[in-house]
């Protein structure tokens with residue numbers, strides 16, 4: 001066996017060195033560890049037998065003679081005993097701290113030192129769980145089986161070589177030592193890998209303890225890796241180099257084989273460990289990942305006003321205003337529809353047609369006898385000439401119109417000497433223009449396009465028999481609110497309290513009809529029993545049918561009123577349509593009027 005021969009050569013070399021040291025040192029000056037070892041083995045004495053599983057490996061042949069050779073052999077035997085104790089030594093691995101001292105002694109006595117120390121460290125590490133314990137037990141069983149196999153082999157080898165010299169026996173111990181080293185390394189790695197698996201399994205159950213165990217496992221793996229690599233790269237290579245130097249070529253070959261086998265096995269275990277490490281990292285990455293944030297769903301109560309902003313209120317107000325406008329528009333539409341649904345009476349329609357009321361074409365006016373070349377109002381007498389125009393059928397209206405009083409307050413009213421006819425209505429409705437049209441005297445009463453021109457109660461005498469009163473308008477006007485309110489109050493006071501007032505001509509714009517302020521004044525005149533007559537103005541702006549509809553509408557609305565004088569008069573100060581009929585009505589009134 002070349003392997004055996006190589007080992008033998010190596011051991012001989014080491015033995016020679018140790019024997020040399022032993023000669024220099026006396027028995028008392030032996031190393032402490034050796035002395036301890038000897039004291040432990042004193043029961044057995046130098047002649048004690050060293051056994052592996054009952055097989056006698058070595059028995060002193062010199063009968064207790066202590067020479068340098070025997071001392072060296074004792075020393076070797078002691079070393080072998082240490083290994084033997086480990087081979088047989090299920091106890092040292094399982095026993096308590098008292099046996100650990102022995103392990104330390106064995107480790108100190110070991111020439112290599114590192115391998116034993118590593119094994120002790122690995123073995124002393126506690127298993128992480130019950131499974132780990134089981135695994136350690138299983139591993140120890142497997143180790144036992146392996147060690148048993150090695151022991152059997154070594155026993156066979158030793159029995160076959162029992163008659164050989166002590167050198168050969170020592171070689172056996174050395175080879176078994178190497179085998180044990182490899183086995184222990186395997187066992188330690190397996191245990192570690194099993195521990196890592198078990199820890200990964202526990203990670204799924206207990207996340208909190210997983211980090212701690214993981215760290216432990218990582219540290220274990222790192223230490224073992226470092227040691228294994230150091231073993232592979234450093235110590236083992238050095239030993240191999242030493243062996244390589246000392247061994248012959250066949251032994252070199254076997255050593256290389258062993259080294260390759262160990263390297264392969266270690267690589268396999270390292271791969272497994274790396275895989276486990278990756279799996280652990282992956283397992284640990286899952287709990288480390290940040291938890292998914294839940295999307296917060298805010299449910300807003302549509303009836304809750306507290307969450308609403310100020311803009312919402314503004315928009316709500318705006319929408320409210322818009323709604324009101326829409327309602328008003330709808331009402332207007334409905335009013336227009338109602339207005340267009342009015343069927344005027346035949347008398348009204350004939351009156352409108354006879355007096356050419358409403359919008360008419362100039363050619364039509366010409367055909368009817370009106371002189372279209374004259375300034376407004378056109379003479380209401382068809383086919384009239386200039387002198388004929390000056391002739392007004394009603395003598396009262398042929399009198400000169402003169403302004404004699406203006407009043408801003410009721411106290412400044414002139415004395416009621418003459419029967420009075422007042423012209424009331426909203427601003428810009430055509431009150432002043434109607435006065436001019438009735439008397440055909442333009443320029444006495446001022447008119448304007450701007451509403452609110454007349455701001456006082458203006459009193460005009462028409463001859464010595466009749467008084468015409470131009471009232472300020474109410475409603476919209478270019479004047480201050482206070483002034484307008486004062487006008488209204490003054491008008492109300494006049495129409496309700498004026499003694500000589502025989503009739504109030506309430507002028508209504510034909511296009512727009514009656515407004516609330518008109519109704520207010522009507523109610524006031526109804527309460528004060530003031531006679532009033534509705535006069536539609538600006539009839540030339542609308543269609544004849546609409547003039548008739550408006551007249552019909554107002555007649556129907558004022559049917560129940562007692563102070564109203566029927567019929568509704570329709571005039572146009574611009575064209576002069578209907579002015580003749582109004583003169584007739586008013587002159588008749590003055591005729592029967594009594595002061």
Ligand SMILES: Nc1nc2c(ncn2[C@@H]2O[C@H](COP(=O)(O)OP(=O)(O)OP(=O)(O)O)[C@@H](O)[C@H]2O)c(=O)[nH]1
Nearest residue numbers: 428429430431432433447448452453454473538573
């Ligand atoms: N087309 C047309 N325009 C008229 C008619 N009557 C008056 N107007 C015009 O209406 C405007 C107002 O006329 P005014 O007579 O000043 O009205 P008012 O009611 O006296 O107004 P205030 O004095 O402000 O209250 C003038 O520009 C007139 O030309 C009419 O019958 N047809």
Ligand SMILES: [Mg+2]
Nearest residue numbers: 431432453454
């Ligand atoms: Mg006026």
